[in-house]
Amino acid sequence: MTIIAGPCAVENREQAFAVAETIQRTGGEFFRGGAFKPRTSPYSFAGLGEEGLKILAEVRERFGLRVVTEALDESTVDLVEKYADMIQIGSRNMQNFTLLKRAGRSHLPVLLKRGMAATLEEWLLAAEYVMAEGNGNIVLCERGVRTFSQHARNTLDLAAIPAMRRLSHLPLIVDAAHGTGHNYMVGPLARAGVAAGADGVMIEVHPNPAKALSDGEQTLNLDEYQQLVRQLNAIQELVA
Amino acid sequence: MTIIAGPCAVENREQAFAVAETIQRTGGEFFRGGAFKPRTSPYSFAGLGEEGLKILAEVRERFGLRVVTEALDESTVDLVEKYADMIQIGSRNMQNFTLLKRAGRSHLPVLLKRGMAATLEEWLLAAEYVMAEGNGNIVLCERGVRTFSQHARNTLDLAAIPAMRRLSHLPLIVDAAHGTGHNYMVGPLARAGVAAGADGVMIEVHPNPAKALSDGEQTLNLDEYQQLVRQLNAIQELVA
Amino acid sequence: MTIIAGPCAVENREQAFAVAETIQRTGGEFFRGGAFKPRTSPYSFAGLGEEGLKILAEVRERFGLRVVTEALDESTVDLVEKYADMIQIGSRNMQNFTLLKRAGRSHLPVLLKRGMAATLEEWLLAAEYVMAEGNGNIVLCERGVRTFSQHARNTLDLAAIPAMRRLSHLPLIVDAAHGTGHNYMVGPLARAGVAAGADGVMIEVHPNPAKALSDGEQTLNLDEYQQLVRQLNAIQELVA
């Protein structure tokens, strides 16, 4: 099973290294962390930029993890290619076709999140924009859709997992952090995602979620993360 | 874990007994089957009525299973009380307050399905209508909400499980048949429901789903059912 | 154009008469007022019951208005038939098939509100339950559907008006009060409904909305009502 874990945003070396050490120790292979953060408000913390990418490159070197980070446009793809191992395209950009085409001309694999109101067909055609440029190395990430529900930030649509299996060969992971918005829901819904057949999960982890500069309310601490990884591995063995 | 299984509608003695035998053999305790079916069209098969209830009573006697069946109004509650062990109130009737109050005056436990566009608060206040009349024996059933999604009949909202745990002591089960509408999704989503912490699941089973008089496309056959029960038990042990 | 106006709930003779006088004076023909109120919470004011119906009958006699009021089940249909001119079936009961069939055996016309998550097909099939029992005198009422929107209580779906025109001969009105939930939106959306081709509107009016026992926040006062009626008539003439 693929677990992509790490802080919402890279904040500094200490924070990144503390999380990376835990991921490495529990057998994880991928470290995620945002350097360029698309934020609803122009006045919110938007990431460290290239400085954040440099910290990610250190994480890669020191802990032997593969690094996943978001790109927002053509010029940030250039930077991500310089420092990271996988380009994340976020929900808001699922139909940013200029970005998709640029990612399609990259040698790096692409993590393509589902848009907040995207049908499966629209999501696959977004992937097709990447593939049409020559890059077939894509992982799809279900992260919840917007509904009338008020108890969670989004409604994680786990039926998308078996449905996608019938439409596409692309690997499929579940982001239970953005899919719920509450840290007490992350464990149950990540377990549910694996039980429904996902190939992996994406999880936000921080040494001290209460002090995270973004998304703290949906982030696990290091202990919660380690316990969850054990459960996820066990469930995956059962359903494999 | 509580598994409530059986055909969408009771069609005849042979069909009901074949399913009941499998449920009994795999350690199930509850048999579900509709005698009064609320159908979108007035011209669809609406169940066998009291004749169906009599078959359910035979199932109870012969296989030692507890019988769950839907009531549509005050007079069908009278009949359900005569033959069955638990009153199901369907999604369309979640805010049928006359029916809720009548169920509140029953000695039988009540299975209350979530309405197709109900918030958790509305769902709990519907349960409160039952409790306010003196019947506190209620099981809540998440069965999906209506969203823009086209790949499934409804969008199963599994975040409702951890969210409800913080709002209510009532047991919570997941109906992966109505929650998805496709039999190939029932297994993955039932597993997901248990992994997310549900106390049980509701599953539609038929000896020959292709010939079922209603909901065949979301119904498992006997073999699929048995295999799923094994997986659900194993997952529940892991997350307990 | 048909305007069905009146208070959410009949509270007392003075309140009902004050509203009725205004409706009569502005050329209205229909008075609405709830005697049996389906409320989300069992602890909310649920209407005056038969006492309310008696006040409605007085309104009819004294002001020459036709009276529309909601029935919740078979026994309240009996009472509504005794005192009123039209049976309203609310959103929560759009698929209460026992109630629909009973209304289908009534000599009174039926006002059938769309369910909060109902497709047009489900709505028409609900009407078909009434018609299949012999009562073809039905008015459909669009009152908003539930979406992710937070600025209004529901999302009024005005595309349903031209769409329904292609599916059914039944008259179609718009409830801008429940469709929005805010009194400052009632005027704009009622005007929009008529401009989109609705045959009429339903409006909540109260002599003192701030003191209304239910739905005050979506209710117009008498002055606002009179001004709106003038605009609606003018728009209807333009689009006729």
Add this chain to the structure above:
Amino acid sequence: MTIIAGPCAVENREQAFAVAETIQRTGGEFFRGGAFKPRTSPYSFAGLGEEGLKILAEVRERFGLRVVTEALDESTVDLVEKYADMIQIGSRNMQNFTLLKRAGRSHLPVLLKRGMAATLEEWLLAAEYVMAEGNGNIVLCERGVRTFSQHARNTLDLAAIPAMRRLSHLPLIVDAAHGTGHNYMVGPLARAGVAAGADGVMIEVHPNPAKALSDGEQTLNLDEYQQLVRQLNAIQELVA
């Protein structure tokens, strides 16, 4: 009232001029036409590119209309600035922050469409990205949100008009073409938008909608357009 009309995509000189002539004759001031079309599939017609912009510039010169056209990224904003009078940012790009910031550094006004699942707050914060860069010349365009509705391509949310009036001074127009997806709905919903208080409407017009290279099914022909303009003007006078 502001009417922004024109074909979905600029196809050739003849098509553009025929539409422009009608707009000019009926008193319109704005011509819209896509040169860069964001399409769900990478294999659909994506517009004529700069050649289309040149045709738009001819329309401006010859008919004295102001030209509105969509930009997809920083480099297409450069081109739009060269040839057109207003930059359109489409729904899919409502949170493309790189594009928003670039538009914020433009001297041209910006037409900002609401995202398919955007709350009013998110929409206003997207506008804030433009304003924070120094460009306060923004028009908001409601174009429907995605819901469970199947009878229309999107659900036009006209309650957003009065709600926005309480949150922002920015002018607000309604796109009844994308908001419905069916040409028989465009008239009713455009009228509804004006009746609800919109400052204007956006309408797709084509000399021969059946032969349009994109969006023909939601496009009016020249006669339908002229008739609609008369109605919209009359309604606007009534509600002003």
